[in-house]
Amino acid sequence: MSATLHHEPSPAQRARAAHRRRQTVLSVLIAAASTAAVGTLLAIAVTGAPGWNRVRESFLDPEIARDALPRVLTGLWLNVRLLVCCAIGALLLGLLIAVLRTLRGPVFFPIRALAAGYTYTFRGLPLIIVLYVLTLGVPGLRLQGMPPVLVLGGLALVLTYGGYLAEVFRAGIESVHPSQLAAARSLGLTYRQTMRHVVLPQAVRRVAPPLLNDVVALQKDVGLVSLAGPIDAVRAAQIATAQTFNYTPYIVAGVLFVLLAIPLIAVTDQVTLRAARRQSGG
Amino acid sequence: MALLRCRGLRKEFGGQVVLDGLDLTVAEHQVVALIGASGSGKSTLLRCVNLLEELHDGTIELDGEEISAPGVDPDKVRRRIGMVFQSYNLFPHLSVLDNITLAPRRVHRRSRTEAEARARELLDRVGLGAKANAYPDRLSGGQQQRVAIVRALANSPRLLLLDEVTSALDPELVGEVLTMIRDLKADGMTMVLATHEMGFARDVADQVCFLDGGRVVEHGPPEQLFGEPTQPRTRQFLARIIEAGRL
Ligand SMILES: Nc1ncnc2c1ncn2[C@@H]1O[C@H](COP(=O)(O)OP(=O)(O)OP(=O)(O)O)[C@@H](O)[C@H]1O
Ligand SMILES: [Mg+2]
DSSP: OOOOSOOOOOHHHHHHHHHHHHHHHHHHHHHHHHHHHHHHHHHHHHHTSTTHHHHHHHHOOHHHHHHHHHHHHHHHHHHHHHHHHHHHHHHHHHHHHHHHHHOOSGGGHHHHHHHHHHHHHHHHSOHHHHHHIIIIIGGGGOOTTOOOHHHHHHHHHHHHHHHHHHHHHHHHHHTSOHHHHHHHHHTTOOHHHHIIIIIHHHHHHHHHHHHHHHHHHHHHHGGGGGGGSOOOHHHHHHHHHHHHTOSHHHHHHHHHHHHHHHHHHHHHHHHHHHHHHHHTTO | OEEEEEEEEEEEETTEEEEEEEEEEEETTOEEEEEOSTTSSHHHHHHHHTTOSOOSEEEEEETTEETTSTTOOHHHHHTTEEEEOTTOOOOTTSOHHHHHHHHHHHTSOOOHHHHHHHHHHHHHHTTOGGGTTSOGGGSOHHHHHHHHHHHHHTTOOSEEEEESTTTTSOHHHHHHHHHHHHHHHHTTOEEEEEOSOHHHHHHHOSEEEEEETTEEEEEEOHHHHHHSOOSHHHHHHHHHHHHTTOO
């Protein structure tokens, strides 16, 4: 092996590299110019619209935005806490259900059937209905030690999203080739060890992008608990709107949601990209 | 004494009888090569011995203990039998070192230090010491297959089953794997190997078994089986192989 690491590029290679650099600069310039053009056109179209002044007053009032911000932020803090708890809960529940559904043998039939029944039910049920049943119906039972509405609402989210995530995990588990199981079992690993050390790590890696995608969706749905009372960002904006007869607080909440989603979406894209690169064997 | 003794093995796949009362005996330190046409049941036999397939009849004894008996824990049996597959089946999410130490650590409860020291020793012996931290997709086919063999050896098996371990390899990579198997034979490892490489079977095997119709039709030392086969079906098979230029 005498391959040298230090290599003087030939004139042909230097010319190629220079050409590639020029091309890169050119495409950046073109992209910038076209973005500016489209942006300008859009701005003219919107601000030139006949109703623009009315819309600006009722949706983009800076003073009202400043007033509403603290309350919307307080609501958003609830969204964030709910999101973290529910995402963890739904991921764990989904993983558990997916693993239960892979169990073979007649002994496990009831467990398998229950797990399958769960995914069918909660993927079919609209989230709002689960939410109402749990937050309005269940407290009506007046049982001892009833958890607060917020916890019940979170539970509704976990149950609904757990059903979706279970199917994503199951797709991942089934995508691991049977020869991997054979290899693990041939080494003397038990079924559980095979799952834990061989199948699940590969499965989770493969389905990480769709899992994260569902977490992004969950982030938008956690606000629905406000239907049962707790005040989230959207509900806070709604209250502020009702007081001022101005819709600006909604825009504030919307911007905050997007800001909150950006890191999550960026991570998702990153993971997707890495997975794609791994798939192509690069 | 026989290390492995199969008696009257029967295996069906949806009505198709693949093993039909097959008998096979392997003495300790012996290397037995299974040859036969594609679909003759070589892989199925190896998988049955490793209890990866459910038997439909017959018994399998390892070290005089019936491992096919009801109530025997297959996981415990597999710890004593190593198996290497045609397509390597390394775990892609684990480094070479973790592939090798997985079973010693999880199954045999060795400490990480101890398992890794032994893994490195085995890797060094086959010239792959520098690849310990690489991931399988960064290795050539021949390197992957040698890692797979090391992985099976890390369990210190009594018996090693090799299923066409060179057929997925480019011709120039076959040699390094065959050399490794020859070295194992020199160390006294008992092996059963399914192969399409008659030259290798002749070279390394103490016994060659010709499988056809779900049974061992003929078996014997390579000189005898390849030189003066007694069964017409063996002769036919070998004639076809010679015709194809593979002997
Ligand atoms: N899981 C399975 N389900 C159904 N049929 C199977 C299964 N595994 C093997 N068979 C069938 O059993 C027969 C024997 O297969 P086996 O893989 O043991 O042959 P082989 O001798 O190893 O062949 P090759 O030399 O091509 O590897 C084949 O006809 C195959 O189609
Ligand atoms: Mg085979």
